[in-house]
Each structure stands twice: as structure tokens, then as C-alpha cells.
Amino acid sequence: xxxxxxxxxxxxxAPELFSRVRFRRREPAAPLRPYLEHYWLIDWDLTEPYVSxxxxxxxxxxxxxxxxxxxxxxxxxxxxxxxxxxxxTFGEVxxxxxxxFAQKLEGRGHVCGIQFRPGGFRPFAPERPVxxxxxxxxxxxxxxxGRDAAADTEAVLSPASDDARVTALDEYLLALxxxxxxxxxxxxxxxxxxxxxxxxxxxxxxxxxxxxxVRLMQRLFAAYVGVGPKWVILRYRIHEALExxxxxxxxxxxxxxxxxxxxxxxxxxxxxxxxVGVPPTAYAEATMRT
Numbered sequence: 117x118x119x120x121x122x123x124x125x126x127x128x129x130a131p132e133l134f135s136r137v138r139f140r141r142r143e144p145a146a147p148l149r150p151y152l153e154h155y156w157l158i159d160w161d162l163t164e165p166y167v168s169x170x171x172x173x174x175x176x177x178x179x180x181x182x183x184x185x186x187x188x189x190x191x192x193x194x195x196x197x198x199x200x201x202x203x204x205t206f207g208e209v210x211x212x213x214x215x216x217f218a219q220k221l222e223g224r225g226h227v228c229g230i231q232f233r234p235g236g237f238r239p240f241a242p243e244r245p246v247x248x249x250x251x252x253x254x255x256x257x258x259x260x261x262g263r264d265a266a267a268d269t270e271a272v273l274s275p276a277s278d279d280a281r282v283t284a285l286d287e288y289l290l291a292l293x294x295x296x297x298x299x300x301x302x303x304x305x306x307x308x309x310x311x312x313x314x315x316x317x318x319x320x321x322x323x324x325x326x327x328x329x330v331r332l333m334q335r336l337f338a339a340y341v342g343v344g345p346k347w348v349i350l351r352y353r354i355h356e357a358l359e360x361x362x363x364x365x366x367x368x369x370x371x372x373x374x375x376x377x378x379x380x381x382x383x384x385x386x387x388x389x390x391x392v393g394v395p396p397t398a399y400a401e402a403t404m405r406t
Contacts, residue, residue: 122141123359124359124362125173125355125356125358125359126170126171126172126173126355126358127168127169127170128168128169128170128171128216128358128392129169129362129403130362131362133168136160136162136166136221137158137159137160137168137221138158138159138160139156139157139158140156140157140158140278141154141155141156141157142154142155142156142157142278142282143155144230144282144285144286144289145286145290147290148286148289148290150233150236150301150304151232151233151236151237151239151240151294151300151304152230152231152232152233152236152289153173153175153231153232153233153236154231155228155229155230155231155281155282155285156227156228156229156231157226157227157228157229157278157281158226158227158229159225159226159227160221160224160225160226161223161224162221162222162223162224164222165220165221165222166220166221166222167218167219167220167221168218168219168221169216169217169218169219170213170216170217170219171216171217171351171354171355171358171391171392172212172213172214172217172351173212173231173234173351173355174212174234174307174341174342174343174347174348174351175212175231175232175233175234175237176209176210176211176212176232176237176246176249176342177209177210177229177230177231177232178207178208178209178210178229178230178232178256179207179208179209179210179227179228179229179230180206180207180227180228180229180268180269180272180273181204181205181206181207181208181225181226181227181273182203182204182205182225182226182227182273183203183204183221183222183223183224183225183226183227184202184203184204184222184223184224184225185202185203185204185222185223202223205269205273206255206256206269207255207256207265207268207269207272208253208254208255208256208259209241209249209253209254209256209259210253211246211248211249211250211251211252211253211254211342212246212249212250212251212341212342212343213251214250214251214343215391216391216392216393226273228272228273228281228284228285230285230289233304233307233308234303234304234307234341234342234348235300235301235302235303235304235306235307235340235341236300236304237249237342238297238299238300238303238339238340239294239295239296239297239300240289240292240294241259241260242295242297245338245339245340245342246338246339246340246341246342247338247339247342247343249342250342250343256268256269260292263291268288271284271287271288272284272285272288299336299339299340300340302336302340303336303337303339303340303341306326306333306336306337306345307341307348309322310322310345310348310349310352311352314375314376314377316349317349317377319333319334319344319345319346319349322345323345333345349377350387353376353377353378353384353387354387354388354391354392356376357372357376357384357388357396358388358392358399360372361396361399361400361403362400362403364400365400367396367400369381369384369385369396369397372384384396385397
């Protein structure tokens with residue numbers, strides 16, 4: 117695996133988010149790199165609330181969070197017993213999000229996240245297909261009932277330095293003892309091809325090129341990725357369109373639609389609007405004004 121990605125694909129209005137939080141990506145320990153995209157770390161200290169939006173990747177995440185909420189004095193919310201007033205602390209497995217994800221940030225807080233490669237999560241939870249996690253956010257006591265979720269969460273969130281947090285994340289994942297799985301390797305390879313090869317536009321053509329039936333590929337994706345290959349193709353198209361809208365002041369939307377495999381600009385606009393909430397031209401105009 118290469119170093120962590122430097123692109124901002126999937127983050128809606130990334131410059132605005134980065135002006136409000138400290139965002140970093142870090143590389144995991146060598147034995148974990150075949151399964152992971154990267155770790156992601158966010159810290160913030162805000163004087164007023166801010167809502168971030170993300171068009172999720174076809175990836176499962178494990179997320180450890182501690183942050184403040186605007187609550188009256190008294191006991192705050194927590195997944196693991198007592199906490200300071202207005203403080204939330206928990207860890208969870210976040211399956212692939214099918215819709216635009218919104219997260220309200222306020223006060224102070226920090227998050228330590230693990231983004232798995234599409235297909236890379238199954239070795240860390242081999243008892244169930246990854247599709248069982250899709251669209252769900254499951255707290256760690258339920259996701260891994262044999263572990264001490266409170267201790268795991270504190271071990272990751274308590275350190276002050278990034279290096280110590282990364283070490284704690286490495287130790288947490290290595291303790292889950294992932295076993296080699298050729299089907300997971302195949303799923304990761306297929307999704308990487310979709311992500312990097314714009315010529316892949318139809319599931320039937322892709323499956324035949326890989327020597328598989330469509331049904332076999334769909335079963336593999338359900339078991340190891342969590343969504344179907346068509347969904348993955350469409351999601352990566354939207355990620356690219358989102359990035360172009362933020363970086364190119366004169367996007368030729370008709371040309372981009374053709375380049376991404378859409379029948380016409382209207383089809384791209386429909387998918388973009390359904391995913392992001394606004395048409396691509398309106399989103400581009402708003403981004404350029406900020």
C-alpha cells in the first residue's frame with residue numbers, strides 16, 4: 117500500500133472543514149497496511165457549532181470519539197459510564213454510509229478513526245458479511261462483545277500525541293488478530309480497479325473481464341465490501357465530480373459526464389443532486405464564493 121491518500125474526495129467543502137478542525141491522516145503498522153486506507157485524526161476547539169458533511173467512501177470505519185455537547189451541568193452522555201458534564205465518549209463500527217453523512221461539531225473534541233480499504237474489514241469481523249454493517253453505526257460493546265470497549269476507547273483517546281494515538285490504534289487492530297483471506301484480497305483488488313479505471317462503467321462488462329459471473333461478483337461484494345459493484349462505480353463517479361466542482365472554476369459538465377460514463381449531463385446532475393443535496397453547478401458556484 118502507498119502512503120495515505122492526500123486527496124479530499126468525499127469531503128463536502130473540504131477547505132471550510134479544514135479551516136475549523138485539525139485533520140491528519142496517518143499510516144498504520146506494516147502488518148495492517150494491506151487492509152487499511154489510513155488512520156484519520158481530527159481535533160477541534162470551536163466557539164460556535166459547525167456541521168461537516170461527507171459523501172462516504174465504500175469503506176467501513178472504526179471510530180473513537182470524545183467531544184463536548186451543549187448540555188446543562190450534570191452527567192453527560194457516554195457509552196461507558198460516568199463522564200464530565202456535556203461530554204460524549206464512545207467507540208463504534210460505522211458501516212458504509214449510503215447517504216450524505218452530517219456530523220455536528222461543537223466545543224472541544226477529538227476523533228481517532230480507522231478507514232478500512234473496501235473489502236478489508238471482513239478479516240477483522242469474519243463471522244458476518246460486511247453487508248450486515250452497511251448503513252449502521254454499532255457501538256463497540258455490541259460489535260466486539262468479547263473485548264473491554266471502555267478500556268479500548270480510553271487507550272486510543274487518552275494520549276495527547278499523534279504518535280501515541282497511532283500506536284494505540286495499531287495495538288487495538290492487531291489484538292483482533294486478522295487472518296489472511298484470499299476473498300478479501302480479491303474484493304480489495306476489484307474495488308481498486310473500479311476506483312482507478314474510468315473505463316469500468318458496467319458491472320456485466322467488468323465481471324466478464326474478470327472471468328466472473330455478475331451474480332458471483334455481487335455475492336463477493338455483499339460479503340466483503342458491503343455494497344454492490346454498481347453502487348461502488350456510481351459512488352466513485354460522484355466523488356470525482358465533487359472534487360472537480362471544488363477545484364475547477366470552469367467545469368465542462370457535459371464533458372465530465374461523458375468522461376465518467378454517464379449518458380448525458382442530466383444523469384450526472386441527477387445522481388450528484390441525490391447524493392450531495394444540491395445540483396453540481398450550484399455546488400460549484402457556492403464553493404467558489406467561499
